[in-house]
Amino acid sequence: MTLNPREYDPEELRTAAQQGDDVNIRELKKRLAEQEQESEEAVRSGQLKQLLFMHSSASEERLERPYLQSMPGKYAAEITLFEWLEFLLERGGVKRSLQALDYYENIGWIGEEASEKLRNHVRGFAGPADEEDHADLEMADHVLSLVFIARLASME
Structure with a gap:
């Protein structure tokens, strides 16, 4: 059996494509937001460690x-x-x-x-x-x- 693209229902294809894209896009946005939050937390944690290191290595007069x-x-x-x-x-x-x-x-x-x-x-x-x-x-x-x-x- 061969598939002929001319026999496809265009509305059915559009509907299938939109449903799949919406789900994938929402999922992708969610994952990107989670990664961004984790990255921001890691940067802040690193900055705080740097501050503590600077504080511990500084002399009293500084x-x-x-x-x-x-x-x-x-x-x-x-x-x-x-x-x-x-x-x-x-x-x-x-x-x-x-x-x-x-x-x-x-x-x-x-x-x-x-x-x-x-x-x-x-x-x-x-x-x-x-x-x-x-x-x-x-x-x-x-x-x-x-x-x-x-x-x-x-x-x-």
């Missing part, structure tokens, strides 16, 4: 607040700075990033000079009001910011 007085002028520091700002802006947008920098200055993570330079950089990224697209920063986001601050402070 652990006095503010941890970051001024911005280091090294090229590697600039790369780290822009990675941090990109993270803050993606997570919270301009308004929340500026609020976070104020908070970090108030609790003694960054000094006044570093805070002003960071605010100027964030303001440089200011665009249309997109605050609805961003969420409030969570505790894990602040911990990751502290990792970036520790990296920058180690480059002074």
